[in-house]
Amino acid sequence: MKHPQSEEQSFFTTKASEFLAWARRNSLWPYPFGTACCGIEYMAVVGPKYDIARFGAEAVRFSPRQADLMIVAGTITEKMAPVIAKVWAQMAEPKWCIAMGACASSGGFYRAYHVLQGVDKVIPVDVYVAGCPPTPEAVLAGLMTLQDKITEKATGAKKQA
Secondary structure: OOOOOOOOOOOOOOOHHHHHHHHHHHOOEEEEEOHHHHHHHHHHHOOOOOOOOHOOOOOOOOHHOOEEEEEEOOOOOOOHHHHHHHHHHHHHOOOEEEEEEEHHHHHOOOOOEEEEOOHHHHHOOEEEEEOOOHHHHHHHHHHHHHHHHHHHHHHHHOOOO
């Protein structure tokens, strides 16, 4: 019988920044700010067919104080701009934003006085997902792009192509 101390010891070491980046990128808690068609498409992304849970973002929160990722899905009117800015301010750091679809990214086909021409006019956006509405695959690609950005910012290392 071997003595427990004589067995080969195995351990794992890493930098704190790399560990935090791994934890943050794989445990995003999204706050969906869905206002139009893109909100319906987002529901497909969290469903079983596309399964956003594979990427650690299944804990959808409807309180900004519990979320670290805002997904703006749909048209943002000028009246909603101060509301979305207030919700963004209530989120704790670190926080990220995905603009989902043409309306959230640039106002879409609404070139009118009452539609905000991109949510980036009131809050910072980390990833833009194109489409009207974007496909669930595009939303998942946007989430993976955000995960790469989180790792790059925390560790300073670019993803290898």
